Amino acid sequence: xxxxxxxxxxxxxxxxxxxxxxxxxxxxxxxxxxxxxxxxxxxxxxxxxxxxxxxxxxxxxxxxxxxxxxxxxxxxxxxxxxxxxxxxxxxxxxxxxxxxxxxxxxxxxxxxxxxx
Amino acid sequence: xxxxxxxxxxxxxxxxxxxxxxxxxxxxxxxxxxxxxxxxxxxxxxxxxxxxxxxxxxxxxxxxxxxxxxxxxxxxxxxxxxxxxxxxxxxxxxxxxxxxxxxxxxxxxxx
Numbered sequence: 001x002x003x004x005x006x007x008x009x010x011x012x013x014x015x016x017x018x019x020x021x022x023x024x025x026x027x028x029x030x031x032x033x034x035x036x037x038x039x040x041x042x043x044x045x046x047x048x049x050x051x052x053x054x055x056x057x058x059x060x061x062x063x064x065x066x067x068x069x070x071x072x073x074x075x076x077x078x079x080x081x082x083x084x085x086x087x088x089x090x091x092x093x094x095x096x097x098x099x100x101x102x103x104x105x106x107x108x109x110x111x112x113x114x115x116x
Numbered sequence: 117x118x119x120x121x122x123x124x125x126x127x128x129x130x131x132x133x134x135x136x137x138x139x140x141x142x143x144x145x146x147x148x149x150x151x152x153x154x155x156x157x158x159x160x161x162x163x164x165x166x167x168x169x170x171x172x173x174x175x176x177x178x179x180x181x182x183x184x185x186x187x188x189x190x191x192x193x194x195x196x197x198x199x200x201x202x203x204x205x206x207x208x209x210x211x212x213x214x215x216x217x218x219x220x221x222x223x224x225x226x227x
Binding site: 041105109110 | 149204213217
């Protein structure tokens with residue numbers, strides 16, 4: 001069990017550029033979540049996958065944001081035309097939930113995005 | 117929607133006990149969680165409690181749950197400098213168990 005892995009750890013980009021983050025969940029975890037955390041706040045839910053299906057999106061996820069989990073394993077989160085307000089830590093979490101199991105979410109170390 | 121409230125700061129002396137409190141609004145949650153975040157890092161799952169329990173002890177950590185008052189607390193015994201961090205209470209909300217977090221309690225441990 002290598003834990004949830006996120007890449008890159010830090011991303012600095014100019015306003016208007018596109019960025020993509022990757023998350024590798026704990027193997028065999030069927031659920032994958034993306035959260036965003038701004039300074040001094042707790043994480044806020046963005047979106048959620050059950051295997052490859054994206055089942056819920058927060059109102060925080062504007063049209064500039066898109067997330068995929070094409071084979072039900074790793075996931076990517078893309079932000080197009082970045083804005084200053086996108087500066088935050090983007091956290092990925094995974095868990096396994098089945099008929100008789102409801103495991104807690106385990107988080108990666110996050111990707112810190114800074115928009116210049 | 118779900119709301120989770122925590123006090124923002126707690127300062128304790130090394131060796132004393134720390135108690136971090138949390139209140140929430142959604143009474144349908146099955147599990148309630150405590151996470152720890154150190155500077156520049158992600159969230160580390162510390163412990164969790166099932167909603168039909170009043171108390172759970174895990175080494176130096178004790179979780180107390182008062183369902184009637186929707187109050188959750190985390191007690192850390194013999195607090196060490198390595199316990200300095202931000203502690204988040206998290207409550208699942210909705211059918212897919214998305215977590216709703218408090219703003220976090222910053223614990224400072226001094227000699």
